Amino acid sequence: MRVPAPGWQDGGVTQVWTVVVPVKRLDAAKSRLRGALPGRPHEALALALAVDTVEAVRACSVVAEVLVVTDDQAVAAATGAAGARVVPDRPAAGLNPAFRYGAAVAGDGWVAGLTADLPALRPVELAAALSAARSGPTNRRYVPDAPGTGTVLLAAPPGMPLDPRFGGNSAAAHAASGALPLLGDWPSLRRDVDTAADLAAATRLGLGAHTAPLCGTTTPTASRPV
Ligand SMILES: Nc1nc2c(ncn2[C@@H]2O[C@H](COP(=O)(O)OP(=O)(O)OP(=O)(O)O)[C@@H](O)[C@H]2O)c(=O)[nH]1
Ligand SMILES: C=C(OP(=O)(O)O)C(=O)O
Numbered sequence: 001m002r003v004p005a006p007g008w009q010d011g012g013v014t015q016v017w018t019v020v021v022p023v024k025r026l027d028a029a030k031s032r033l034r035g036a037l038p039g040r041p042h043e044a045l046a047l048a049l050a051v052d053t054v055e056a057v058r059a060c061s062v063v064a065e066v067l068v069v070t071d072d073q074a075v076a077a078a079t080g081a082a083g084a085r086v087v088p089d090r091p092a093a094g095l096n097p098a099f100r101y102g103a104a105v106a107g108d109g110w111v112a113g114l115t116a117d118l119p120a121l122r123p124v125e126l127a128a129a130l131s132a133a134r135s136g137p138t139n140r141r142y143v144p145d146a147p148g149t150g151t152v153l154l155a156a157p158p159g160m161p162l163d164p165r166f167g168g169n170s171a172a173a174h175a176a177s178g179a180l181p182l183l184g185d186w187p188s189l190r191r192d193v194d195t196a197a198d199l200a201a202a203t204r205l206g207l208g209a210h211t212a213p214l215c216g217t218t219t220p221t222a223s224r225p226v
Contacts, residue, residue: 015064016110017130017155019057020102020162022069022095023050023079023116029072030117036196040214043074049119049193051078052208056121057114058083062130064109068116069102099164103156110134112155113164117193120205125186129153132182140179144171146190146201153189154179 023029026043029050034042050068057066068079071089080086090101099113112130133141133155140160143153151170156162165173175181191202203215 014062016134017060017063018065018067018106018109018111019060019063020067020069020099020106020111020113021050021054021057021079021084021116022089022098022102022113023072023075024070024095025072026074030194032194033196033199036199037214045211045214047074047078048208048210048214050075050116051082051210052119053114053116053121054079054082054084055208055210056118056123057126060123060126060130062127065106067102067106069098095166096164099154099162099166103162103164109158110155111162112153113162113166114153115151115166115192118152118189118191119193119199119207119211120188120191120202121208122188125184125189126153128184129182129186129189130155132184137180140174140177141182142171142174142179143182143184143186143189145192146187146198150192152192153182 026046029046037045054066057063066084068084068086069089070076076086087105089098091097103111129143138157141155142151145152149169149171151166151174154164154174163177165177188205191205193199193202203217207215207217
């Protein structure tokens, strides 16, 4: 059981969040995206999505640590170089166990789980969502994906298990488990990329520096509003 960290409710502590980001092995990841970029290796696209996600989390003003849960060596190397702490995928039993393991490693404090397929993510939108999760009721909070059926972010206050229910209609599953929705105007946070159409939508928002060149766009991270 996690317990409140010092200053957890005082509003004066800004970098309070540990964000857990599980990433599947690249040879198995993002299977619905296979073939979306003809002539580009699928693993390169899956890696770029994850690294852009992690870099945006690292740049988020309220995040203390990014914890990547993966058994993929290329993901571990690239996200570690981007400033993440990397732990193995334990018990190697799928996404929700990986989230639970990451939350356990994170220990006491504010913990959020985030999917690794948010290549347009802007740090300011993540900061706004995480700050909203610290205000009001002390329930777990979740941010639905753009269609509203899935989940991109699940947050828990100190002392409360993350209790992830990702996969399928996870927005409904998180609501049924007592989590409350956060519905701010955060298009880049809600834009997860599962299909070629999702990648086109993310491209319109502005891709991160790793995914953009693979997609033939020139939108560097530095030129995006953070
Ligand atoms: N560590 C870890 N991460 C996972 C696992 N399964 C999914 N993920 C990650 O969870 C996030 C959301 O999952 P999905 O959107 O379903 O991604 P996916 O399973 O790679 O994609 P599909 O093969 O198209 O279903 C992605 O960023 C994945 O990398 C897992 O078993 N272990
Ligand atoms: C795992 C999830 O993502 P997706 O539906 O995008 O695979 C989810 O939304 O819970």
